[in-house]
Amino acid sequence: MMYRIFAVWLFIGLVLLLFWELPEWLYFANSIFMILYTASVLAESKAYFFHNTKKIKTTAVLLIIGVTTLLIEALSVYTGFPFGDYGYTTMLGYHVLGVPFTIAIAWVGFIVNSTMISTQQNKWLRALETGIWVVFIDLILDPVALAWDFWQWDNGGFYYGIPATNFITWFFLAAILSLVFPLQRGVKPSVQSYRLLELMFLFFGLLALKKGFILVACLAILFILVTEGRRVFDSSRKKAMVH
Numbered sequence: 001m002m003y004r005i006f007a008v009w010l011f012i013g014l015v016l017l018l019f020w021e022l023p024e025w026l027y028f029a030n031s032i033f034m035i036l037y038t039a040s041v042l043a044e045s046k047a048y049f050f051h052n053t054k055k056i057k058t059t060a061v062l063l064i065i066g067v068t069t070l071l072i073e074a075l076s077v078y079t080g081f082p083f084g085d086y087g088y089t090t091m092l093g094y095h096v097l098g099v100p101f102t103i104a105i106a107w108v109g110f111i112v113n114s115t116m117i118s119t120q121q122n123k124w125l126r127a128l129e130t131g132i133w134v135v136f137i138d139l140i141l142d143p144v145a146l147a148w149d150f151w152q153w154d155n156g157g158f159y160y161g162i163p164a165t166n167f168i169t170w171f172f173l174a175a176i177l178s179l180v181f182p183l184q185r186g187v188k189p190s191v192q193s194y195r196l197l198e199l200m201f202l203f204f205g206l207l208a209l210k211k212g213f214i215l216v217a218c219l220a221i222l223f224i225l226v227t228e229g230r231r232v233f234d235s236s237r238k239k240a241m242v243h
Contacts, residue, residue, distance in 0.1 A: 001043075002036070002039050002040040002043040003040045003043065003044070003192045003195070003196065005036060005040070006036040006037055006039070006040040006196070006199075007199065009032065009033060009036050010033070010199055010203055013029060013033055013203075014203055014206060014207075017207055017210070018206060018207070018210055027090070027091055027093075028093065030091055030092055030093070030102075030150070031092055031093040031100070031102045034092075034102045034105055034106040034109070035102065035105055037106070037109050037196065037200065038105050038106065038108050038109030038112075040109075040192070040196055041108075041109045041112050041113045041116075041193075041196055042062075042108075042109075042112065044116070044189070044190050044192050044193045044196070045112050045116055045193075047187075047190065048116055048184060048187055048189050048190070048193070049112070049115075049116070049181050049182065049184070051187075061180050061181070062108055062112075064177070064180055065107060065108050065111055065112075065177050065180070066104040066105065066107065066108050067104070068173075068177060069103070069104050069107035069108075069111075069173065069177070070096065070097065070099055070101075070103065070104040070107075071097070072169075072173060073099040073103055073104075074096075074097035074098055074099050076169075077097075077098040077099060078098065080154075082165060082168075082169045083165060083166045083169045083170075084153065084154075084155065084157065084162075084163040084165045084166050085153065085154035085155050086151050086152060086153045086154060086166075087151065087152055087154070088100055088103075088150070088151045089149050089150060089151060089152065091148070091149060091150045092150055110134050110137055110174065111130065111134065111174050111177050111178060112181075113133075113193065113196055113197055114129075114130045114133035114134050114137070114174060114178070114197070115130045115178040115181050116189045116193045117133065117189055117193055117194055117197065117227070117230055117231070117234075118130045118133060118178070119184070119188075119189065119234050121183065121185065122183075123179055123183055126178060126183070127175040127176065127178045127179055128175060130174050130175055130178040131170075131171035131172065131174045131175030131178075132171070133174075133197070134170050134171065134173075134174035135167050135170050135171050135174075136201075136219075136223045136226075137197070137200060137201075138166070138167060138170045139159070139167070139216070139219055139223075140200075140201055140204045140205055140208065140216055140219060140220050140223065141200075141204050142159075142160070142162050142166065143159070143160040143162065143208060143211075143213050143216050144204045144207045144208050144211065144213070144216070146160065146161060146162065147207075147208075147211045147213070148207070160213065160216070188234060188235070189234070191231065194227050194228065194230065194231040197227050198224045198227050198228065201220045201223045201224045201227070202220065202224060204216075204220065205217050205219075205220025205221065205224075206220075208220065
């Protein structure tokens with residue numbers, strides 16, 4: 001159900017952003033978009049990570065991710081370390097310690113989603129793959145968010161004005177935080193787990209195309225294909241195990 005609600009919201013937002021400019025009174029829709037995405041990811045993760053987990057433990061795991069990422073984002077906003085020198089605008093809603101609260105929610109969604117589809121049977125290999133998936137997300141998201149004035153980089157960088165330290169931090173932060181999740185053996189992530197990531201690539205890829213970011217749009221297509229390839233591989237491996 002949450003997946004369908006998110007997909008509808010994404011489609012409406014995509015039409016508005018591609019063919020019109022989002023009016024200021026609709027800025028709250030950006031926050032709802034990220035909340036719906038993360039809610040959809042968590043709905044899919046119940047049967048994967050949390051099917052035998054008490055609610056208090058599940059909440060604690062998600063809080064660890066949300067609070068940790070919020071504090072590290074705040075550290076970077078105030079000091080420039082570790083992501084780089086940047087600051088948030090008001091486009092993403094209410095700020096906590098200089099960081100929109102929806103950023104922490106988005107981090108939860110990105111890390112849970114990426115860890116779910118990183119179906120390695122070794123925690124360190126899974127952490128490595130999770131970090132790579134999250135960097136894939138940011139390679140598409142960050143240039144678009146910058147163009148739409150969600151945040152602003154002060155000193156620029158090699159990739160559409162974004163420094164390498166940003167992507168390095170995304171990788172290590174996601175990889176380390178993925179270690180809080182248990183390994184899953186004999187349980188396959190839902191098709192929607194892959195589709196949610198593909199929808200994010202599609203959404204920001206099309207917005208990148210509108211801004212003339214051809215490289216970003218091409219990367220979005222590539223990452224959609226890689227995600228679908230991961231799904232097919234996991235499905236084939238599951239069938240082989242059954243037989």
